[in-house]
Amino acid sequence: MTDPDDDLNNSSIILDNSGSAFNLAKRIGFFAGPLGALLMILGGYGFGVDGDGGISTPALHTLALAWWMACWWLTEAVPxxxxxxxxxxxxxxxxxxxxxxxTAPYAHPLVFLFMGGFIIGIAMQRHQLHRRIALHIVDRAGHSDVLLVGGVMLAAAFLSMWIMNTATCMMLLPIGIALIDYQQSRGVDGQQLRNFSLCLLLGIAYGATLGGVATLIGTAPNGFIAAFMLETYGLEISFLQWLQVGLPISVLLLVATWLLLTQVVYPPRVKGGMGESGYIHSELESLGTMSGAEKIVAAVFVSAATLWVTRGTISDWFPALQ
Structure with a gap:
């Protein structure tokens, strides 16, 4: 048998080595970005620019800047x-x-829309409002294996409509692992436990992804599409217009994914869910009653969502707000 201390030391060595490798990559990226951009510009001038069939000077400089930013982004050489x-x-x-x-793109209206969504999401996470919402949804979903997976997916989808997908997954992952541990403690093992675990964890990931499709602030690509349509075709997509298309698509795909996971790909076939153990109730009790700050965040969240959805009507009533 191996000494646990040796395993710990080996793990520390691996972590230290990976950290050293990451720091080395950051140092390389820090210099590779600007130096590569400089060489690209000098090389472009050497081969000639603005000639027939050649690249223009602004295009060459833009390409060099893109290289610089890509190096720094990929290696995280700087924040x-x-x-x-x-x-x-x-x-x-x-x-x-x-x-x-x-500087104009940094003040685009969609930037402030996403900023508002991120601030609300951070406030929900800080005061555990997102966890309370998720636990209530899972608690009401039912106690069978299939309904439990559906409840977790629904919670992930709803939260991802308003906060980042990654934050939603990170918040729901401990709940999912606790559900799996409970099934294992009940003696569920083998293929049943494997299928239940895969269903639950994949359900969290897919639920968060599909929920992000429903709203304009659900995920960054939604904003990019809206900005592209506005700048290219002069077509403004409001929050409500996106919701009218995105929400039905999100719901249909969520139901289809839930059925596919639980009935075809990884049917769990496990009876009894976490609700029977009192785990969800105990977690809700540990949160206690809603604090004053949590109530304020909830009020701001509901108000912001209502204003986003009714923006068109409000603009008709008050044209100066357009």
Missing amino acids: IAVTAILPIVLLPLLGISPIKAA
Whole structure:
């Protein structure tokens, strides 16, 4: 038998080595970004720019800037926020665009929409409102294996409509693991436990992904599509318009995925869920009654969601708010 201390030391060595490798990658990326951009610009001038069939100077500079930002983003050589503001400094300096045009996208209305959603999401996480919502949904879903998976998926989808998918998964993962541990403590093992575990964990991931489709702030690509449609075709997609299309698609795909997971791919066939053990109730009791801060966050969340959905009607009533 191996000594546990040896295993711990070996694990520490692995972690230290991976940390050293990561730091080395950061150092390489820090210099590879600007040096690669400089070499790209000098090489472009060497081969000639603005000639027949050649690349234009602004395009060459833009390509070099893209390389610089890609290196810093991939290696995290500097904080991501620092990389994100490089265009504000370098676009004017490289003659790609004036500073007014370079800074305009940072004040796009969708940026503030996402910022508001992120702030509300952070507040929900800080005061455990998202956990309370998830536990209530799972508690009311039912105690059979299939309904339990559906409840977890529904909780993931609902939360991902308003907060980041990754944050939703990280919050629901401990609940999912507790459900799996409970089934194992009941003597469930073998293929039944494997299928139940896979159903539950995949359900969390798929539920969060599909829930993000439902709203404009559910995931970043939704905002990119809305911005592209506005800038390219002059078509503004409101929160309600996106919801009218995204929510039905999200619900249909969620139900289809739930049925596919529980009936075809990994049918759990386990009777009795976490609700019977009192786990969900005990978790809700541990949260206690809603605190004042939690009530305020809930009120802000409901108010913001209502205003997002009714923005078109409010704009008709008060044209100055458009």
